[in-house]
Amino acid sequence: xxxxxxxxxxxxxxxxxxxxxxxxxxxxxxxxxxxxxxxxxxxxxxxxxxxxxxxxxxxxxxxxxxxxxxxxxxxxxxxxxxxxxxxxxxxxxxxxxxxxxxxxxxxxxxxxxxxxxxxxxxxxxxxxxxxxxxxxxxxxxxxxxxxxxxxxxxxxxxxxxxxxxxxxxxxxxxxxxxxxxxxxxxxxxxxxxxxxxxxxxxxxxxxxxxxxxxxxxxxxxxxxxxxxxxxxxxxxxxxxxxxxxxxxxxxxxxxxxxxxxxxxxxxxxxxxxxxxxxxxxxxxxxxxxxxxxxxxxxxxxxxxxxxxxxxxxxxxxxxxxxxxxxxxxxxxxxxxxxxxxxxxxxxxxxxxxxxxxxxxxxxxxxxxxxxxxxxxxxxxxxxxxxxxxxxxxxxxxxxxxxxxxxxxxxxxxxxxxxxxxxxxxxxxxxxxxxxxxxxxxxxxxxxxxxxxxxxxxxxxxxxxxxxxxxxxxxxxxxxxxxxxxxxxxxxxxxxx
Numbered sequence: 311x312x313x314x315x316x317x318x319x320x321x322x323x324x325x326x327x328x329x330x331x332x333x334x335x336x337x338x339x340x341x342x343x344x345x346x347x348x349x350x351x352x353x354x355x356x357x358x359x360x361x362x363x364x365x366x367x368x369x370x371x372x373x374x375x376x377x378x379x380x381x382x383x384x385x386x387x388x389x390x391x392x393x394x395x396x397x398x399x400x401x402x403x404x405x406x407x408x409x410x411x412x413x414x415x416x417x418x419x420x421x422x423x424x425x426x427x428x429x430x431x432x433x434x435x436x437x438x439x440x441x442x443x444x445x446x447x448x449x450x451x452x453x454x455x456x457x458x459x460x461x462x463x464x465x466x467x468x469x470x471x472x473x474x475x476x477x478x479x480x481x482x483x484x485x486x487x488x489x490x491x492x493x494x495x496x497x498x499x500x501x502x503x504x505x506x507x508x509x510x511x512x513x514x515x516x517x518x519x520x521x522x523x524x525x526x527x528x529x530x531x532x533x534x535x536x537x538x539x540x541x542x543x544x545x546x547x548x549x550x551x552x553x554x555x556x557x558x559x560x561x562x563x564x565x566x567x568x569x570x571x572x573x574x575x576x577x578x579x580x581x582x583x584x585x586x587x588x589x590x591x592x593x594x595x596x597x598x599x600x601x602x603x604x605x606x607x608x609x610x611x612x613x614x615x616x617x618x619x620x621x622x623x624x625x626x627x628x629x630x631x632x633x634x635x636x637x638x639x640x641x642x643x644x645x646x647x648x649x650x651x652x653x654x655x656x657x658x659x660x661x662x663x664x665x666x667x668x669x670x671x672x673x674x675x676x677x678x679x680x681x682x683x684x685x686x687x688x689x690x691x692x693x694x695x696x697x698x699x700x701x702x703x704x705x706x707x708x709x710x711x712x713x714x715x716x717x718x719x720x721x722x723x724x725x726x727x728x729x730x731x732x733x734x735x736x737x738x739x740x741x742x743x744x745x746x747x748x749x750x751x752x753x754x755x756x757x758x759x760x761x762x763x764x765x766x767x768x769x770x771x772x773x774x775x776x777x778x779x780x781x782x783x784x785x786x787x788x789x790x791x792x793x794x795x796x797x798x799x800x801x802x803x804x805x806x
Contacts, residue, residue, distance in 0.1 A: 359528030515793035568703025617703025
């Protein structure tokens, strides 16, 4: 069985941020075969191509976790919390007591009940890392019944329900046992088999088995899909999009995700301490050209830190505009920039050229995942800048963990009393009017004192064989509905 027990290197949010910035997840391989009218198992083969920074173990683990593990809540595209393992929740008039009601008859893959006592123990262990400084809002967590958990707060917290979605509800132990639609059935070197969870609270998935397998590169996984050996290509690289979109046998599902490509800056460096210089870097970027040349048109300009689809976002908020200004003086400035993902090279070269135009040389250095962790996440600060894919949406809890002073994903060692105050006003907002005011204050503070060069809101694409009928919401990730997929022809499917 796959051991996906949570470790702490250096904490849960750092682990999440690294995974978000570095790992290209995916899965599966195998050979297409038949699910006949004799009701043979429906097997879905997921293939992912490894980046230069991922290992088979890391890629498999990330993929399996996302198929097997759930949180109490999930997030809609506009950043609002939605029920998942939690059926509903209520709050007191003063906002200091929250009661979360669980779905009935929840069970772990082990067969043990996922009741309020079990989930409370998981939350007590995980939430300090998940929430960072915001965990201080919680005074106590207790169970009131097998289906009810009560949170007593020291102060209001608009981010509580969002953070409950970031805690992975899984049993403590050597084997992965959670509540998701699929559970681990067998692990072989470089391959993991999952089976449908017959007790799943949303109903047993139509797909009986999911076979997850890594490939040496995105290109090799793509080639296997074109040969019919892979049903799902987890992440379609930009180079493969045109070829796959023209195929009659493959459907491509693109969606905008709450991740922003950005140039994260180490503000401890002497050259980067001045907010005016960091604003100058942001204004040097022609984001439309960056998307056209570096991403072949796939993306949306990131002109600030707030997710453009968030319910509290307004187009009237201050934004970075393209107004390049050469740096003063005769000396050019060199920034040593880590590149932890080879697929970002084209984007990096366009960015490098745009910064050269104002007198800033971006010296690129390709690093491994281990090197990235040692130089960025360890707190050593051994970098000037890093190009990364950072989760900044769809809610405001994600940027809180990146930009609040002392937050666990604040890799650039950024500190701003004005930004902290704005983020805390969002976190403690008593109503939507106060929340919107906090968002406006946060965007303004970050524009004046930017800890990064915000580049592009990323677009992602999955490819799925047309042998499967896929319920599709064009605005969301198609893999969220994987338990509802079914063979397109009852006489043809896949076996192991």
